[in-house]
Amino acid sequence: MEKLLSAQERLLKSKRSRLGGEFRGKFFVILCAVIMISAAIAITIFLGTKGLQSFTKNGVSILEFLTSTKWNPTDKANPAYGVLPFIFGSFAVTFLAALIAAPLGIGGAIFMTEIAPSWGRKVLQPIVELLVGIPSVVYGFIGLTVLVPFIRENVGGLGFSLLSGMIVLAIMILPTITTIATDAMSSLPNHLREGSYALGATRWQTIRKVLVPAALPSLLTAIILGMARAFGEALAVQMVIGNVRDLPNSILDASATLTTIITLNMGHTTYGSVENNTLWSMGLILLIMSFAFILLIRYLSSRRKLR
Amino acid sequence: MVTALKERTTMDVTAPSHHNDRLESILSVNNLQIFYGEKRAVNGISMEIEKNSVTALIGPSGCGKSTFLRSINRMNDLIPGSYAKGEIIYEGLNILAEDINVTALRKEIGMVFQKPNPFPKSIYENITHALKFAGIKKKSKLDEIVEESLRNAALWDEVKDRLHSSAYSLSGGQQQRLCIARTIAMKPNVILLDEPASALDPISNAKVEDLIVDLKKDYSIVIVTHNMQQASRISDKTAFFLNGDLIEYDRTEKIFTNPSVEKTEEYISGRFG
């Protein structure tokens, strides 16, 4: 009537206990992890080899590709494959967008955490979340129908310009920067504030001399993440930037970025042609840049841990 | 195990399941050392834990008593970097060994925690959750075990009309008795209690203490407690731990009236800890 099985039979691991649901479950979740690893590796390998083809197979010079400003792949006699204008365009809109979005985003974060911590967050947080929710094509569409004509009529130029691109991108990355900056500011220990106020500092002095320096690595992370998003954004920029192959002379000139050229030409170039392959090489630059942003963010977070 | 569980409800629940009057040990601890990474939390202790009795582990915080308790049903496995040396013999097997089926072990050596931790399910499901996993599916059998274990945990009269309400609707003391009921429903041989009454009000505390004394006839109980009065009220033997060492282990009466080691005397008279 008591335990019918011996202690060995009850308590030692057996084949049955090893191959039960526990095993199947563990197998399933490990499989999921393997899928994620394979996806990341596959993307790197596929886009890496495909992106190098224009140099290895088609004999395009890497140096020319990266440093020439002449882009004319369809010229049969004398094709030119310089993508510097697009690289420049990508970096230009990214930095310009960050230049607008960073002060606004960090300012918004400070408003939520320091100026009006009780109700400011309740009001601004949902607003920021709603901004995140607006799809990028909608930003592009509004940029195209509102911003471009507005700039054409009030500022000058065609309207399709670096300026339009940077404004659209700035609004798109504003929520990213605001959210992360808010988290950074609100996770600062309260004794920093109390200590500063106790010394008779005003709120602005506290923010400028104590809080912002303390949160600086996280605030930089916020800006870098925003820039990473801006650098990779394709459709919204493509709709407003004008997509010309020349280097812009002013902020009101039309321009192009790596993503906009890919968006525009991938669909109607022949797969495997030199021009098509150079588009894949531009994709590889985007991939490498997104790795670079990851490294930069890791560097910043290691500095944050050191503090 | 499954057959054993199925059979056991036919037993007379009021009669002790172990008829041995002679004090026989259920767990033998030999030179047990427990490490958290580099740090040693328990420094080679040896003791016999007796069947059908209440063994209290006392000592100041951080003395290793909870660590020791959690090693008896291998809950320490959950803490990354922790490992144990030495042995704890149960039913002739070293339960610290690699080839022990930890899940099966925990069915026989149950544990009740400091903070009541019922599942966010109904009172009824809290008890049937593990039973169903152990293979008992029949509704009538489940009903029977639920009632039996709630009665044994002195909770039945308070909850019999609302078995399907959320366990969170119970008071802290009731929740803790539910956790005990859920553990004894598995009919373990040993019940480990980690300061089970410390989070409770005095009345609930008294109820849980009565319950523990009551359970002794069917189970071997090891309890960690901070509360010296509690140890002296409910336990048969008491072990005093300090800095990972077992300082003294004897009959509770002896420990509290005439301890042999000075440190024990100092601790129980409240001079430190």
Add this chain to the structure above:
Amino acid sequence: MNSRTADRIATGVFIAIAIIITAILAGLFFYIFVNGFKYISFDFLTTPSSNVRAGGGIRDQLFNSFYILFITMLITVPIGVGGGIYMAEYAKPGKVTDFIRTCIEVLSSLPSIVIGMFGLLVFVNTTGWGYTILGGALALTVFNLPTIVRTTEDAIRAVPRDLKEASLALGITHWHTIKTVILPAAFPSILTGAILAAGRVFGEAAALLFTAGLSTPRLDYANWNPFSDQSPLNIFRPAETLAVHIWSVNTQGLIPDVEAVSSGSAAVLVISVLIFNLAARWIGSMIHKRITATK
């Protein structure tokens, strides 16, 4: 300038920034809804789009958007939740786990156009499928997977430890504990995160341009045979989604009523995303209440 004045000016600037952010959102929403609602009608939602003439609707695009979203979630949720469980419950600190984290980080920081290119290379060209719903859904899976994994991992880590210990101490296996105790407790957060992710997937266009394509074959909604070319359910047909439609009519379209079609589509798109957001909050708090409620 004394410090009091500086403080007052700074406060003014911060308030101005808050007002600017609010004004941006208000302006966008005002524009989207005021312009969009004019064009949304039952007809607009139920007629197929036209490539050349005015008066086209968005019936197929709307269906395609939801259908691709559905297929994407069907693939992403099991893998993502499984991956999240692995990270929260099985991964041991060490090199392998660090590597998996790096992979997740890489996937989540890839620009969606790059994911679209990967999709084009693998799910369109290598497989020989051409532009398909399945290819689009797989590209969106790459895009969506990191979000679901993180949501799940965070949700599981937020489950109180004592619940897990309680279950394990009763002799229940780790996997059964995950299935019956941890996942149910984490479910509201996972669901909320999944719906928010769905909103993001719904509005995504760049990853779909080269995977699901810019066109939709003539669909017969009475045809439910998923292997028929005209069936809306066929996952091996090209499918232009609503977000892609907004882009394509604006940049390559010939229709005269571009503005009307895209305003209407944008409003429908934003409303859909809003509904996803509200649903996520509402369902999350509902379930939370039901689980913790004392009857």
